[in-house]
Amino acid sequence: MRNAYLRVASALEEHGSKGRGTSWQCIAHEDRSPSLSLREGEKGVALKCHAGCATEDVVSALGLTMADLFDEPLENRQRPQVVAEYPYTDEQGEVLFVVRRLEPGYDGDRKTFRQFRPDGTPGTKGIRRVLYRLPQVLAEAAAGGTVLVVEGEKDVDTLAHLHVVATCNVGGAGKWSDNYTASLRGASNVIVIADRDEPGRKHAETVYRSVMAAGIPVQILEAAKGKDVSDHLAAGLDYDALRTPEWHPTNPGTQSASQDADSEDGSGSSGTHSGTPAWEEPVSLDRRALPPFPLDALGPLAPFVNATAESLQVPPDMVAFACLATISTATGGRRKIQVKHGWSESTALYLTALADSSEKKTPALNAACDPLRDIETELIEAARPEVEETRQEIRITERAMEAAEKIAGGGGGKSADREEAKADAEAAREKLLELGENPALPLILVRDITLEALALRMAEQGGRLGSLASEGGLFKIAAGLYGNNGKANTDLLLEAYTGGPYSIERIGRPDRRMPSTFLSLGMIIQPGMVAGLEKKNPEFRQSGFLGRFLYAKPAPTEYDTFDTPEVPFAVADEYAQRIRALVGKVWNTKDVVMMRLSPEARAEFGRFYDAFAQRRKPGGDLHDIADWAGKLRGQLIRIAACITLFEDPQAQEISLDRVQAAISMAPYFISHARAVFDLMGKDREGALRPLRDLLSWLRSRPDPGADFSARDAWQALKGREWAEDMDTMNGVLKDMEQHGWIAYRPMPDSGKPGRKPSSRFDVHPWVASPPVHPTNPTTHP
Known part of the structure; x- marks a missing residue:
C-alpha cells in the first residue's frame, strides 16, 4: 500500500x-x-x-x-488557501452565510468555493438563500435603477469598485431560482453579463427567461475579451465595449416593458394613428456618460482626495489630477521604471482636466500643491545665504576682470603693469569659470509660464521642474493659440516627458545644455480652451504633444453650499508629510534609481499589454486615437510608480496590487480621453446644442410622447441663439430625425387649396421614458 x-x-x-x-x-x-x-x-x-x-x-x-x-x-504540494470571503446578508445587512474562495482548489482544480455559517461552521443547511449584496440590489431596484447579474462574487465586487450595482447567486452557474428574480422587481432594467463558456451561456439564458417572465426589462451582454466581465475590464475595456452575443435566446433590443405596454404594436408612441414607426435605439445627445474617477485605485492617496473634494465641493477627478501632478513633481526625475529589457519609463506625468469657470479650479490645485510650495519656501530660505554669497562673488570677480582688462588693453602705463593686469584678468576669468553661472534659488513649481522662461527655469534647476496651473497659459502657447503666428516650439515639452536632453542656444550668451530633463504638468482649464483645437492647429496633435496627456472631463458637482466639512487634520497632515518625505528622500538626491516590477506585477502587466495591443490596430476600438492609446500603457506604469513612492519613497519595486490598481484606471482614462479628443476635433458639444434644446422642449410638454409639428417646435424655441429662422429649424428637425429621436409622419394630401399643413413628427418612446445608463444611474440619453 x-x-x-x-x-x-x-x-x-x-x-x-x-x-x-x-x-x-x-x-x-x-x-x-x-x-x-x-x-x-x-x-x-x-x-x-x-x-x-x-x-x-x-x-x-x-x-x-x-x-x-x-x-x-x-x-x-501547494495547500489551498482562503483568498477571499463573500458575506451574503439579509435585507438589513445581517450575515446569513459566508462563501470562501480557496486557491488552488481541491482535487487539482484552480479554485474551490465553500459555504460556512457566520460562526465558521461548514455547511448552510436550513439557511435562506439570497442574492449577493442583497441590500444594495433592493435599494437600486426600489429606485428604478439598473442591476447587473453576473456569475460570480469576484465579478460583483469588481463592478462595485466602479460604483455599479451588481449581484449573483450562490453556487454559480445553474443555481438561479425565481426567488432571486423577486428581489429585482422595480428595476428599470436588468443586464445579464454571461461568462463566455457553455455553462455561463446556459446560466445567463436561465436568468434572462426568469427575469423576462417576471415582466422586468432584461438584456444579455458578454465580455469582448476574456471569459468574464473582470477579464473584460482588466483588458482595459469599458462598459460600452460589452456586446450582445450571437447566441442570445431572443433579441431583447432596447425596449422596456413599459414601452411595450404603451401600444399593441410595441411602438411606445402615444399617438393613435396607423403606421407607427418601429423604433431603434437613438443616437445619444447627452454629453458622453463618463465613468467616475476610480478612487480606490489611488491607495493611500484616496482619503485626501475624497476629503478635499467633499470640502471644496468639486469632482474628485480635479483633486486627483492635481495630487498626481504634485507627487510626480516631487519625484524630480530621480526615479525611472524598468518595464522590460529596452523599455523604461519616467515618473513625469502630463495631466489635463477640464472644468468650467467658477468651478474652484485654483482651490483644488492649491490644496494639492500647497505642501510642496511650503517645502519650496523652506528650501529657498535655507539656500539663500550661500546663493547670495556666490552671486556677490561673481559680481566682484566680473568687475575685477573688467578693470584688469581695461589696464591690460590700455596704451599707456608701464609694460610690467599691463602684464600684471593681464594675469589678474586671466585669474578672474578662471575663477568665473570655476564659479559658473549665477546660481538660482531652489525652485520646484511654477504656474503659468512661457516656453522660453520654462526652458531657462529648468536649466537653472538642473533640468527638472513642475508646473501646476488653472489658467492654461502654457497650454495655449504650446498649442499656438496666441503668438508665434500660430506656431510654437514644443520640443522641450516633448523631450521632458521622456527625460531626453535639451539645449538652449542664446545669442551673446553661453548656451545652456541639459543632459536630461524632467517636467511634470498639471493643468485644470476651461473646456472652451480645447474646443475645436484640431481645427485651429492640426499640427498640435500631429506633434505628439496631445498624446502625452491623461485627460479628465469630470461632471460638475450638483451642490454648492456654504457649510462644507473640513478636511480632517490627520488626513491633511498625512498627505503633507508624505509629500515632504518624497522631497527629502527622492527630489533632494542626486542619483537616478531604477525601479522594477515585481515578477507577479510584470506578468500581470504583460497580460494587459498583449490584450490592449489589438485595440490600437486597424479595426480596433481605439484605432482612431491610436496616437494617445499607444502611450497609455506606459502612463499607467508611471502612475503605479508615483503611488508606490508616495506610499514608500524608498521603494524600488512596484507590487502586483499597485499595477492592478493602475490597470483598473484604464477604462476611466480611455472614456475621458475620447470625450476630450471629441471636443478638440469636432466641437461636438456646439453641434448638438440645438438638438439638446429640442429634446428638452419635447420632454417639458404635458404629454412628452405626443406627436408635434415643425411649427410647434419653432414657436417654442425661436429666440434661441441658434434658432435664426424656420429653415434653420427644419434643418435641426432633420438632424433630430437622423439621430433617431423623431420620425416624419407622412400626411395625406387633403386636395384643398391654401397653405400646406406643417410637417408632423412622431416621438421616440425614450423621450417620455428615458432608460438609465447602468454605469451612471443619473444620466439619460
Missing part, C-alpha cells in the same frame, strides 16, 4: 473508525454502518462519504488536509 492510503487509514483508526480495505465508518457524522469508501488511485486515494458528507469535512475531522490524500511529499 502507498503512502497516502496508509496515512488516511491510520488517521481513521486513531479516530475510532471501524473498517478495513475500502469500507470505513465516516467520522464526520454518526455512522453506525460503514458509509465511507477509501480507494487507491494513480496518485493517491479518493474519499467519498455515501451519506453526503463533503470530502474536505471528513479530511478536516481526521486532522488532515486535502494534500494528505496524495502520495507525493506534502512540502511539494
Whole structure:
C-alpha cells in the first residue's frame, strides 16, 4: 500500500473508525454502518462519504488536509488557501452565510468555493438563500435603477469598485431560482453579463427567461475579451465595449416593458394613428456618460482626495489630477521604471482636466500643491545665504576682470603693469569659470509660464521642474493659440516627458545644455480652451504633444453650499508629510534609481499589454486615437510608480496590487480621453446644442410622447441663439430625425387649396421614458 492510503487509514483508526480495505465508518457524522469508501488511485486515494458528507469535512475531522490524500511529499504540494470571503446578508445587512474562495482548489482544480455559517461552521443547511449584496440590489431596484447579474462574487465586487450595482447567486452557474428574480422587481432594467463558456451561456439564458417572465426589462451582454466581465475590464475595456452575443435566446433590443405596454404594436408612441414607426435605439445627445474617477485605485492617496473634494465641493477627478501632478513633481526625475529589457519609463506625468469657470479650479490645485510650495519656501530660505554669497562673488570677480582688462588693453602705463593686469584678468576669468553661472534659488513649481522662461527655469534647476496651473497659459502657447503666428516650439515639452536632453542656444550668451530633463504638468482649464483645437492647429496633435496627456472631463458637482466639512487634520497632515518625505528622500538626491516590477506585477502587466495591443490596430476600438492609446500603457506604469513612492519613497519595486490598481484606471482614462479628443476635433458639444434644446422642449410638454409639428417646435424655441429662422429649424428637425429621436409622419394630401399643413413628427418612446445608463444611474440619453 502507498503512502497516502496508509496515512488516511491510520488517521481513521486513531479516530475510532471501524473498517478495513475500502469500507470505513465516516467520522464526520454518526455512522453506525460503514458509509465511507477509501480507494487507491494513480496518485493517491479518493474519499467519498455515501451519506453526503463533503470530502474536505471528513479530511478536516481526521486532522488532515486535502494534500494528505496524495502520495507525493506534502512540502511539494501547494495547500489551498482562503483568498477571499463573500458575506451574503439579509435585507438589513445581517450575515446569513459566508462563501470562501480557496486557491488552488481541491482535487487539482484552480479554485474551490465553500459555504460556512457566520460562526465558521461548514455547511448552510436550513439557511435562506439570497442574492449577493442583497441590500444594495433592493435599494437600486426600489429606485428604478439598473442591476447587473453576473456569475460570480469576484465579478460583483469588481463592478462595485466602479460604483455599479451588481449581484449573483450562490453556487454559480445553474443555481438561479425565481426567488432571486423577486428581489429585482422595480428595476428599470436588468443586464445579464454571461461568462463566455457553455455553462455561463446556459446560466445567463436561465436568468434572462426568469427575469423576462417576471415582466422586468432584461438584456444579455458578454465580455469582448476574456471569459468574464473582470477579464473584460482588466483588458482595459469599458462598459460600452460589452456586446450582445450571437447566441442570445431572443433579441431583447432596447425596449422596456413599459414601452411595450404603451401600444399593441410595441411602438411606445402615444399617438393613435396607423403606421407607427418601429423604433431603434437613438443616437445619444447627452454629453458622453463618463465613468467616475476610480478612487480606490489611488491607495493611500484616496482619503485626501475624497476629503478635499467633499470640502471644496468639486469632482474628485480635479483633486486627483492635481495630487498626481504634485507627487510626480516631487519625484524630480530621480526615479525611472524598468518595464522590460529596452523599455523604461519616467515618473513625469502630463495631466489635463477640464472644468468650467467658477468651478474652484485654483482651490483644488492649491490644496494639492500647497505642501510642496511650503517645502519650496523652506528650501529657498535655507539656500539663500550661500546663493547670495556666490552671486556677490561673481559680481566682484566680473568687475575685477573688467578693470584688469581695461589696464591690460590700455596704451599707456608701464609694460610690467599691463602684464600684471593681464594675469589678474586671466585669474578672474578662471575663477568665473570655476564659479559658473549665477546660481538660482531652489525652485520646484511654477504656474503659468512661457516656453522660453520654462526652458531657462529648468536649466537653472538642473533640468527638472513642475508646473501646476488653472489658467492654461502654457497650454495655449504650446498649442499656438496666441503668438508665434500660430506656431510654437514644443520640443522641450516633448523631450521632458521622456527625460531626453535639451539645449538652449542664446545669442551673446553661453548656451545652456541639459543632459536630461524632467517636467511634470498639471493643468485644470476651461473646456472652451480645447474646443475645436484640431481645427485651429492640426499640427498640435500631429506633434505628439496631445498624446502625452491623461485627460479628465469630470461632471460638475450638483451642490454648492456654504457649510462644507473640513478636511480632517490627520488626513491633511498625512498627505503633507508624505509629500515632504518624497522631497527629502527622492527630489533632494542626486542619483537616478531604477525601479522594477515585481515578477507577479510584470506578468500581470504583460497580460494587459498583449490584450490592449489589438485595440490600437486597424479595426480596433481605439484605432482612431491610436496616437494617445499607444502611450497609455506606459502612463499607467508611471502612475503605479508615483503611488508606490508616495506610499514608500524608498521603494524600488512596484507590487502586483499597485499595477492592478493602475490597470483598473484604464477604462476611466480611455472614456475621458475620447470625450476630450471629441471636443478638440469636432466641437461636438456646439453641434448638438440645438438638438439638446429640442429634446428638452419635447420632454417639458404635458404629454412628452405626443406627436408635434415643425411649427410647434419653432414657436417654442425661436429666440434661441441658434434658432435664426424656420429653415434653420427644419434643418435641426432633420438632424433630430437622423439621430433617431423623431420620425416624419407622412400626411395625406387633403386636395384643398391654401397653405400646406406643417410637417408632423412622431416621438421616440425614450423621450417620455428615458432608460438609465447602468454605469451612471443619473444620466439619460
